[in-house]
Amino acid sequence: MVISRRQFSVLGAGVAATTLSGAPTARAATRSRKPAVRNVVLVHGAYADGSSWxxxxxxxxxxxxxxxxxxxxxxxLADDVAATNFALARQDGPTVLVAHSYGGTVISQTGLAPNVAGLVYVAARAPEAGEDFTALSAKFPNPPVNSGIITSRGFKFLSRPAFIQDFANGVPRKEALELYAAQGPLSTAPSTTSVAAWHQKPSWYAVSKNDRTINPELERFMAQRMNATTIEVDAGHLSLVTHPEVIGRLILQAAAKS
Structure with a gap:
């Protein structure tokens, strides 16, 4: 894993206000006057469901x-925004909103909710308001997964080879096949946001260096455009599956600093 921008150490045991062991550091506890962020809402992407977390x-x-x-x-997008807003409305206090892949579009739209303290993007889309993500993607080399997209009855989904080799690259085959069985088809309807919450909320981004679904250079571009605190993970698109400790620590860092 390569850490970039803002001299950010996602693995430093004494940096985060909260660690994976659950213990807040004394320094953070004495400095912080804001309510502690204790809520996390996780938003999955296309070709997946909530079990991906x-x-x-x-x-x-x-x-x-x-x-x-x-x-x-x-x-x-409207249905996914509604589902995420419902989850946010159930939170009591400040919340970190986290997304993987297409879910980044959803949190870019919903992230202005008053209780959202910070945004975390995991190999995720991070569109500007009104931006055509397909057109933006076309400015970068075509990711291999695109050759395996199947469109039918207003939805698109991945062929089995594309899912295993490109979407879930780096995931053990048995586990990848289980994820394939839970694949969630994505509507082909336009998914253009009217806002980009990352302009107003502190943001973090985990780039997947070996991503075959979203070009890693596109991920870097979006992270830089957002001025996000950025890490790079030696993983494919599903870093949340192959490197959960790294992603978990990033989320906790966001909670500690939001």
């Missing part, structure tokens, strides 16, 4: 966080 959730819970994984219907 299964390895991250227990790490956050062990650190004392209240966690909800949204089950996006993926039937439209």
């Amino acid at each position: 299964a390895k991250v959730i227990p790490l956050l819970q062990a650190a004392g966080m209240n966690v909800i994984a949204v089950q996006n219907p993926l039937t439209s």
Whole structure:
């Protein structure tokens, strides 16, 4: 893992106000006057469901966080925004909003909710307001997964080879096949946001260096455009599955600093 920008150390045991062991540092406790962020809402992306966060959730819970994984219907951006807003409305206090992949579009739209303290993007889309993400992606080399996208009846999903080799690269085959069985088709309807919450909320970004679904250079571009605190993970698109400890620590860093 390579850490970049703002001299940010996601693995430093004494930096975060909260660690994976759940113990706040004394320095952070004495300095902070804001309410502690104890809530995390996780938003999955296309071709997945909330279970994609299964390895991250227990790490956050062990650190004392209240966690909800949204089950996006993926039937439209409006429907996914509604599902995420409902999850946010159930939180009592400041919340870190986290997204993987297409879920980044959802949190860019919903992240202006008053109780959202910070945004974390994990190999995620981070569109500007009104931006055509497909057009933005076309400015970068075509990711291999695109050749395996199948469109049918207003939805798109991945062929089995594309899912295993490109979407879930780096995931053990048995586990990748289980994730494939839970694949969530994504609506082909436009998913253009009207706002970009990352302009107003502190943001973090985990770039997947070996991503075959979103070009890593595009991820770096979006992270830099956001002025996000950025880490690079030696992982494919599903870093939340292959490197849950790293992603969990990033989320806790965001909670400590939001």
